[in-house]
Structures are given as C-alpha cells and as structure tokens.
Amino acid sequence: MKSSWHPRARARQALAATLAPLAALAGLAVIGGAAAPAGAATGGSISLVAYSTPKPAYAALIAAFQATKAGQGVTFSQSFGASGSQATAVVDGLPADVVNFSLTPDMTKLVKAGIVSPSWNKNATKGFVTNSIVSFVVRKGNPKHITTWSDLVKSGVTVITPNPFSSGSAKWNLMAAYGGQLNQGKSKAAATAYLTQLLKHTAAQPSSASNALQTFLAGQGDVLLDYEDDALYAQSQGEPVTVITPPQTILIQNPIAVSAKASNPTVAKAFTAFLLSPSGQKIWGKQGYRPVLANVAATFNFPKPKTLFTIDSLGGWTAVNLKFFDPQTGVIATIEQGLGVSTASG
Numbered sequence: 001m002k003s004s005w006h007p008r009a010r011a012r013q014a015l016a017a018t019l020a021p022l023a024a025l026a027g028l029a030v031i032g033g034a035a036a037p038a039g040a041a042t043g044g045s046i047s048l049v050a051y052s053t054p055k056p057a058y059a060a061l062i063a064a065f066q067a068t069k070a071g072q073g074v075t076f077s078q079s080f081g082a083s084g085s086q087a088t089a090v091v092d093g094l095p096a097d098v099v100n101f102s103l104t105p106d107m108t109k110l111v112k113a114g115i116v117s118p119s120w121n122k123n124a125t126k127g128f129v130t131n132s133i134v135s136f137v138v139r140k141g142n143p144k145h146i147t148t149w150s151d152l153v154k155s156g157v158t159v160i161t162p163n164p165f166s167s168g169s170a171k172w173n174l175m176a177a178y179g180g181q182l183n184q185g186k187s188k189a190a191a192t193a194y195l196t197q198l199l200k201h202t203a204a205q206p207s208s209a210s211n212a213l214q215t216f217l218a219g220q221g222d223v224l225l226d227y228e229d230d231a232l233y234a235q236s237q238g239e240p241v242t243v244i245t246p247p248q249t250i251l252i253q254n255p256i257a258v259s260a261k262a263s264n265p266t267v268a269k270a271f272t273a274f275l276l277s278p279s280g281q282k283i284w285g286k287q288g289y290r291p292v293l294a295n296v297a298a299t300f301n302f303p304k305p306k307t308l309f310t311i312d313s314l315g316g317w318t319a320v321n322l323k324f325f326d327p328q329t330g331v332i333a334t335i336e337q338g339l340g341v342s343t344a345s346g
Helices: 010-018 057-068 081-089 105-113 149-153 169-182 188-200 209-217 228-236 267-278 280-286 315-324 329-337
Strands: 046-050 075-081 098-100 126-137 202-204 223-226 242-245 248-259 305-308
Touching: 010 202, 046 057, 046 081, 046 267, 057 098, 057 267, 057 280, 075 081, 081 098, 081 105, 081 169, 098 267, 105 248, 126 169, 126 267, 149 188, 169 188, 169 209, 169 223, 169 248, 169 315, 188 202, 188 329, 209 223, 209 228, 209 242, 209 267, 223 228, 228 242, 248 267, 267 280, 315 329
Parallel strands: 046 075, 046 098, 248 305
Antiparallel strands: 098 248, 126 223, 126 242, 126 248
C-alpha cells in the first residue's frame, strides 16, 4: 500500500522513533566519484550552503543524521538563499562543505571555479538529491478557478514568481510554462509569446522561492508559481492555500555535492551519503520532496500530472540558459527589461 505525503511537522516528531541508526554508510551513494566511508569519525563540523526552500527539511535531516553513528557529535553551520546568489557567494569565498542548489548550472559555477569536482554527478542519481515539480499555489478554495496555464494569463489574474536572474525556482517556473505550451502542441513562437503574457501578469518577482512564498502569503497575487515541496510545506503549516498540479509541468531535479575544499571531507561525504540513503530519502519524501530513489518514491502518492517533461526535452540547461536567461541577450531578459525588471545576475 502506498503512503500519502506526511506534513513536515509530524515527520519531525516521528524521527526519533522511526529512524534506525545507520551503522555503515559505505555503498549507499557515491559522491564526486568516491564512495562515502563506512565509519565516519564522530565529531567535526559541516558548512551547508543551499537554496532557500529546503531549510525546514534540513532541520529534520540533520537531526536524523546526528542520531546515526556517522553523525554523532557533528555540528552544522547553515546558509540558505536564492540558488544563483548562493552559488555566487560560494565562488566569492563563502565557506561550504556541502552545497545543494536548485539547478545544475549553479553547481557548474562551482565546478568552473575549482570548488566542486567535475565528477560530482558521476553517481547513481546523477548528482541529484531530490526531485519536485512546478505547482500552482492559489488561495484556499481556488476562488479564481485556476487549473491550467491559460488561466494564469486571464484578465484580472496576477501571478507571483521569483526573479529568474537570482532564483533557480524562477527558471524552473518559466521553463515549466514554456514547455507546457509546447506540450499542448503550440509552436516555439507561441510558447515565447505566452512567456511575455505571463510576465506581464506578474505582480512581484522576489529574490527567491521562499521570499516569493512569503509575498504570496502576505496577500499579494492570485497564484504563486512554486516548487511543489514548498507549496506542500505551506499547506502543512496551516496556511490558507490550495496546491494545484498543472496538467503539463516540469520535473525539477536538485543537485548536491561535497566541496573539493571541504574542511572535513569524511564527515561531509557521510552526511551527503545519508541524504541519498533510503532512510534519508524517506525523510525527504515526508518533507514534500519527491525521492530520487525509485523504490522510496514508490511508497509515496504524489500527484501525477498529465504530462511531465524534463529540461533535457527543452534542450538542456546549457542551451536553455543561453537562449532564455542570458542577462543581456536572453529571451527572458528582453521581456523583463521591457517591464522594468532587473536582470542583474545573482
């Protein structure tokens, strides 16, 4: 029998009773091409730098890791923010032992800077620690009856989505919108025209997904484009919202890596291996993230959109970033500049 997604708060309370200690982490995951050690020494510290959304999830994950043999005595410093801005901060010197970003290009920045190994994604999950999708978050009861992409550009509807030049979430949102049009049989020109309409309906573009959620919860906008996990978290906290799965949406894949300059690589690899282990993936699932391990994902009942496509079906991030998100010449930059929105890169 499949289990439903559980609220994060409930999951945290159940952790101590439900998680068995991991006596050995070897073989559960390969990070940066090297297997995590079987018995990481107790103690040590980890500097975790991540995109904004998984902050609540990491509270549960860190507690669970610290309850294992490998995590005993390990302390953490944590930094959360817009994915692109976080990647830039690490390149500029922000200490980081483990980095978890919204999308692959932000990890690529660190590879180019020599901070993350080029082999960071040579493991069973291709470097990804969680999956998600782009969802619509609407007012409780969905008073404006928003269910499809076309509903977002109807007269009188206003949208909240982060700024794509600082936020990874925003890039996923816009590519979900663009790909959603293509998957309805529309041309690339029509899909691009839709992006123009969508951004014209955008009432605010905060710097990150978390800030966008707070803007929406404060009363601005009729619909928020957001990670499904972020939307489920808001719902679990009793916020008056309804989460809508659009008929066409994109598979979000979030990368993780251990820094090549980690101060304690043994502990950092052990923690990352835990995040990718069945026990860690179960916690991610209870926090609203779609597990990257198929056998764990199969135990959850996440909504199934009519059409689920990937960034690779749109050409991959390298091509997409150049075409859509170049801050001077990209399709989105051209639209945003016309609307007076900043295209300064994070």
